[in-house]
Amino acid sequence: MVSVVQGCPLGCAYCIRHTYGLWDAARPVALMSDAQAVRQLVAHRYFRPHHTPLQIFNRATDPFLPRVREHLFAVLEDLDGRGLTNHVLVITRAVVHRADCERLNRLAGLKVTVLFTYSGIEDPRIEPYPSAVAARSMRLATEYGGGEEGARRYRTVFYWRPLVPGLNDTPEMLARAADLSRHADAAVFTGLFYRDEIAEYYRAHGLPEPYQGTARRKIVPETLEQRVLAAFAQRPPGSPPLFRKTSCAVSYAHGLPDYNGHYGIRELCDICPAVQLGRCTRAHRVPTDTQLRQAAASLPEANGLRILDVTDRAAIVDGLPDEQPRYYLQHRFGFQIHDAGHPHLHRRHGRARIGWMSEPDEQETRA
Template structure:
């Protein structure tokens, strides 16, 4: 089925960062051949790509060509590399977009690939969509349904009831396709009341797992929120997501031992009964809330790589061999890019950190705001 006619072609003056449709992120090699979104979430990462004003989805490249670019990328590994679809500049279940989403999934599945595939949405997932998704037989598909409970339209104009309905539909009709309650962004003083936490706990029963995370508070996002009259959520901007220590403690108490995960890949691993492809097991304080069965899976798969294997992968991605160390927790490198770190991390199921960007104990890779 040819779907290109459903969307306009992207304009020639599209920012160069958005014309690069494949890039590496922590949760996988990310394919973004559609850009533009009308949902207007004030904290959207599209602010970082100068694309927030493009309200209609546009096609950068057709689905077949986009998949070719993905699987021919130097970092792609069959059955290993996690894949993210349409997570940077649109919502994959928007009208018009979702036909391309499902067609792209069908192309990947038709290649016999068994890679984990992540699709993140806050929009409507309908029974007909799930019927098509359930026909996929190879890829390990996870739908991460974003829910926040935020009712301030400057931050989030989309009703949270839409995500709630999608979760209920997935629970009722999906089997092979796994659903995760993607509880984000949690913002202190905005959507962290006892009622919010109780509602998230109730919704968690509709999903295979729940993953919670905080707010990206970059300068571009803060500037936009100020422009629409929203007072700064936090006193500073930060490179990493912000989720204060006290808020996390309240979340853990509210969930009372129900399956809850700090990291996306951990929730996905639990849903599919596999080991975490990001190798967080080496960081024991990340795993201290995980169900025992999941800890056992990750422990079985956790193997400290040899220096020779790490050096082989480092050469493959162009990373200097001068400053590489390996211990029982992680691989430490220097002067690296995210793409280099995540490539090695996914190839080995083992954490890779840059010495300049350390992960401090019990902060779980988050910004220091609310922890110092």
């Protein structure tokens, strides 16, 4: 992830910047030059040319803000000029112009996906910047014909988030989102990161709290997911598919198997189109203990790695200090790597317990 521009004026109350101590940074500021950022990225031990998926300016700003846009294209064009073909995810809710589409389409090697964040939240205290902007930008970007470069090279995803019960889940809102999703190459839905810092902000500003507790993972209640799937089932045949995982939507849009290897978690795949299931089936390879250890050997922070189990679903590990070496291994093999300290439970992979019926055995499914 390249996050060397920090600061955003859009003011979404649920922004993850609360957890980084950057909420008050409303003016985007570059921490280093774009060229220096790219040099540090490609020299990093976690970076693998043509393989590591990248996110550009998605953590602490919006890449299409007027003060950020040129930084975005400087980084993209530098990476593309190096002949790289990595996935690059660009997440925005801001204005995208036709000139931006033309510039994106001139990138010859990078597999660029623009994910348009849309929530449909109408309470300006929580989301003062209207979702309609992202909806218009998405339609423009998807309808762009490619110009002199021919076919459109970049892909678009309807990024429906955060879904919050009682805030943006009326039948009318769900139907509107389902209709909007038809103007993208794929769609993905997800819930709210409701961390302690965000809850404190809500309470301090008298905002209605969406949940009674906070959670490490995104909250997507079971009944909300069921209603989302039902709404999308009403779309006309041939509509872009809906996915539960961002990497699944991105990979599908480029005609490739999921680079995160979610195929091992088969209950995630029951809404995937057959063509994508075929791609992921053919790509699915279960790494051996030896292969995992050899790949981790180049990472000093992975010296304490312990491999507890490897199944067709995932490798269960512990002893890693944080998420980064786990992500490295996951992307290295295109296979799920799970931390035993934060188990992924059946049917709510990567989701918080809030809003789900208790499992009889709160352990990771190994079958």
